[in-house]
Amino acid sequence: MTEKLSRRDFLKVVGAGAATAAVLTGCGPASRYVTREPYTKMPEYNYNGQSTYFATTCRECAAGCGLVVRTMQGRAIKTEGNPYNPVNLGKTCARGQATLQGLYNPDRVKNPLRNSRGESNPAGERDWTEMSWDAAIGVVAEALKAPAGVQFLLGLAPDHLFDLVSDLCKSLGAPAPIRYGALSMFEARVTLGEAARAVFGRPDTLFFDLANADLVISFGANFLETWISPVAFTRGYARMRKQRARGILIQLEPRLSQTAAKADLWYPIKPGSEGLVAAALGKLYAEEKLGVAPVAFEGVDVTAAAEAAGLEVEALEKLTALLLDADRPLVLPGGAALAHENGLETAKAILALNVLLGNPGKPGGVYHTPVSPLGEEYRRPASLKEMADLVERMNAGQIKTLLVHGVNPVFELPKALGFEAALAKVPTVISFATFPDETAMAAHYIFPDHHGLESWGYQRVTDGTGQSMLSGAQPVVAPFYNTKSTVDVLLAAANLPFKDEVEYLQNQVAALVEQSGGFYSAPDLPSFWALFQQFGGWWKNDPGLGVPGVAGVLEKKLNLKTGEKSASYDEFDLLVYPSPILAEAGANKPWLQETPDPMTTVMWNSWIEINPKTAKKLGLHNDDVVRVVSPYGAVEVSVYEYPAIRPDAVAIPFGQGHTAYGRYAQQRGVNPADLFGPRFNAAGDLAFADVKVRIEKTGKKRELSRLESKLGVYGEGMEEH
């Protein structure tokens, strides 16, 4: 920037908490950075043979689980759950456990890099040259001089970097940052938010009180795998089962997912019929209970709905009877159910059904998520329509500098959106990636951020807990490489009035010192900051859930349409689900690669699930390579005969198929998002679940690494085929 933004101007934008910022100077309670020293010169808290534990936040997904990382002599040894953090209460998932393999990944970006081929060869091979951090900051500063052409693209987690960038863009007059992650696409989070706006009058991802429900009907919500906050939902699931009268789980989805495997009943309904089934259940329930169906559900033809779903009417009647029996029923809208062209109406139908069941605002029901302690409005991730608009702006040359952090759009966006090609039209692409992912490899500069376990930060946690909270992060080890916090880069490049990231964070959390009802309180900011580090965040003791407004919901008519029927026999519904183990960014961790998929036990690769009957009809066997063709792309992948999937559907997990991202991830498996087309639902989310594919034989065979039937030290079962 040509003129230095004055401290006062920026603080005006930053807002609350700024008043106390001046008090901070020189008041740091503890050392800011963990240093790695030779063991002859150890800090006093570090004894030989003794571990030191640091509380921080898991960055493997956006759920914001708290971690306590065990370190020894400056090395992180083991991640464990933070027992105080209300999201996970001391528990972790497999991805959280493997986060150390990201920290110690041999393929991290170790220095700031510049593509020395320059802009003359934007799409060609990269030739990376190391540069200094001063030069790197200079590049960012230069870019920020033309704020109108600057676009930040950030990850799914609403963290301190997002706050800083939002404020920075606001003060510079640059377009607001965009947040995106593949999980928000698969969970159709924007659709859920828009449905909540339409039904309850407030856009929100909503809090589903699974723990206290006694009957849960889930329309494909894979809450034990990746959905919104899986560790919190798994705890909720366990509590639901452990109630005095064991809670019942019913799953309706075309494939028996890991979550469906835990259900008492599973109905393999046709994809796209979820909204109709919800409405039909609403009609049957209301007629039985109230004698007359409300406006929302009265137009539904129950027989037609059952037929569209591929169910018997008796099945719907049975579900209705269970709903009538239940005291605290809850219905969940899964991601794939909303990823149809009728997805928004489906979401509305499912929320309206919850209203009819009378659960909003009651234990075991639907609530509004608590307001963040930093007093924020709903800040949703970008919909796929908005990402398509971004691509359009890139193609039109409106974006001069694209700054990417915490997301890998070249991999995480469907190829049909054309992001990669549009990237070549952007004069300067700066990636802040920790790993050499696809987007970083296509960028002009890589200014690597620290790994999550080496960084400061906080994250707004909006889901998974009813408590209003901020999860805190601190470095547990000294940075291994010549990386630099992106916040520090931006503070320096934009000449912002903060000495470093820590000062910025302290300024942000200063607003919490005076808030009451917290897990702890402190008289001043330095003490508060010390406790914030010690406990890994700050949260209120009492739940801060909002009661949704339900007035008039059932009086609004729903406009549900069935999805189109299959055009011909050889077309299959394509079901793409995020791999429960890898999710969107786990592929570069070798232990996650070798952790068997819970349902298929396949390791290290991609597969396509085909019903054995269909496979027989097509003359396919396990491990045969097939070509899966959609109107938008094709992939080649090995067959896994999956006994619990609709015969007219096939499924491929998302998470593999990297072309970069380090030695453990690249050239391994396929990316099923290549098969998606640019079709959107009414809320702007991708209608990826509408995609139909054709299966072609290739005559090739590629054996999948499976754990099942190959247990033991002698490799029994390897001669099976």
Place this chain on the structure above:
Amino acid sequence: MAILPKIPEYKAEWAEGEEGRWGIAIDMDLCTGCQACVAACSMENNVPFVGEHDAGYGRQMAWIRVERLWEGEYPEVRATPFQPVMCQQCGAAPCEAVCPVFATVHSQAEQINLQVYNRCVGTRYCANNCPYVARVFNWADYSNYPEPLANQFNPDVTVRRRGVMEKCTFCIQRIHKATDQAKAEGREVRDGEVQPACAQACPAEAIVFGRLDDPESRVSKLSKDKRSVKLLEDLGTQPRVTYLKGGYHGNLG
């Protein structure tokens, strides 16, 4: 005349009906198959990864696996409840009797089944004799990681090399740490004080670890639950791991 070595008489270390000291109870109704235990165990115990080829060859090294079987045909198909299986720490362990070098022995203090890596010569008799397929063998030096991946190794646990058998230890390093601590403070180990990595990570709290010889502990109560079963109990191995059968709603169809 050759002097024959004096062979000690084989003496069983267990008694019929003995409860054992440490045990695990796993509620299969709660287990969601999420594999957090598998990852946590591997991270805690320096279990190496072997790569796609060897993993497909049945050489995956995990000390705990989550079993899932298929039952029936579409649409009346279901997956059996997820069942994490690790070394059952048998009171009468079939693996111990066959080891020619006493590499797998029963410890008196913890009453669990030990694997002494520097005694093991890799005969693999123990794995052959284990009815639970709980043992894994280092067919190669899998722990030769590219730098700096080896930084994550837990210094409390040996890194095993090629030719050595290994298996779940009930996280004995954690048991020792807690018992030492309790001893220093002049008290008994409290229930829940020791948690192996799998139980600590389990998001559903399906895995419960504790003292079997303390009738008040959670694990003792669970192992006497009416849903409790032991794997292949009729073999007389006296497993220390108890499974609580999944509680399906039979009337739901």
